[in-house]
Amino acid sequence: MNFIDNHCHLSDERIFxxxxxxxxxxxxxxxxxFALAGVEPAEWKRQVELKAKFGDSLILNxxxxxxxVEKYSASxxxxxxxxxxxxxxxxxxxxxxxxxxxxKRDPSRFDDQREAFRAQIHIAKRHKKPLILHIVQAHEECxxxxxxxKAEELKLVLHSYSGNVTQLQxxxxxxxxxxxxxxxxxxxxxxxHEKTAKALLNTPINRVLFETDSPDxxxxxxxxxxxxxxxxxxxxxxLMELPLASGMGAxxxxxTKTFNHIYAK
Ligand SMILES: [Zn+2]
Numbered sequence: 001m002n003f004i005d006n007h008c009h010l011s012d013e014r015i016f017x018x019x020x021x022x023x024x025x026x027x028x029x030x031x032x033x034f035a036l037a038g039v040e041p042a043e044w045k046r047q048v049e050l051k052a053k054f055g056d057s058l059i060l061n062x063x064x065x066x067x068x069v070e071k072y073s074a075s076x077x078x079x080x081x082x083x084x085x086x087x088x089x090x091x092x093x094x095x096x097x098x099x100x101x102x103x104k105r106d107p108s109r110f111d112d113q114r115e116a117f118r119a120q121i122h123i124a125k126r127h128k129k130p131l132i133l134h135i136v137q138a139h140e141e142c143x144x145x146x147x148x149x150k151a152e153e154l155k156l157v158l159h160s161y162s163g164n165v166t167q168l169q170x171x172x173x174x175x176x177x178x179x180x181x182x183x184x185x186x187x188x189x190x191x192x193h194e195k196t197a198k199a200l201l202n203t204p205i206n207r208v209l210f211e212t213d214s215p216d217x218x219x220x221x222x223x224x225x226x227x228x229x230x231x232x233x234x235x236x237x238x239l240m241e242l243p244l245a246s247g248m249g250a251x252x253x254x255x256t257k258t259f260n261h262i263y264a265k
Pocket of ligand 1: 009037096178
């Protein structure tokens with residue numbers, strides 16, 4: 001049985017130099033495949049460097065992350081999206097992209113977020129690639145845009161899902177896959193995140209994926225790392241009230257099948 005970290009940032013500047021160690025430690029723990037999430041052009045280049053080292057264990061996704069939209073001017077964003085349209089042939093999927101209307105974000109750039117999101121949906125459709133979604137406090141609007149853009153023809157992957165069950169149903173109607181992160185670990189420990197636990201229990205098993213989002217989104221004092229996706233798998237089984245001993249292998253197999261389907265050429 002092998003496990004997958006469906007969303008991590010080995011190409012993040014903070015850990016890029018240690019990627020070899022992190023992949024080795026993960027592989028020893030039977031976490032053998034990793035989907036990288038793209039944030040901006042310099043980072044896509046680091047993904048390509050990692051791919052040269054780690055080959056098929058890595059899935060590459062290039063995108064302009066909503067937080068990075070804030071770093072660039074409108075004309076720079078336009079240019080980046082043109083580059084993305086060319087570079088995307090070197091990646092397996094588009095993203096992470098989407099909408100983040102969390103209170104710390106800059107509302108004056110929300111329109112730029114919306115535009116960059118729509119443009120990346122178009123790129124995914126043009127190149128027939130899966131679309132990796134980062135959506136925070138913007139689920140209704142995201143669903144609206146996905147419908148307007150007829151994005152249901154794409155394989156949609158919601159990263160670190162944080163919405164409620166009603167919103168989840170809307171995504172599921174569009175055929176979306178739902179990736180759950182360390183908030184499940186907290187939920188299984190009784191440390192809040194009931195909403196996410198409920199969403200998990202309402203997601204068909206063949207639409208479920210797990211991720212760390214490392215090096216971010218750690219759930220305790222230890223550093224978040226791809227190998228720790230095992231804890232997210234375990235937490236899901238606990239929340240589903242399934243036995244760990246036999247459940248881990250079965251869960252690993254279902255998730256692997258789903259992951260292979262999403263990134264099938
Ligand atoms: Zn991410």
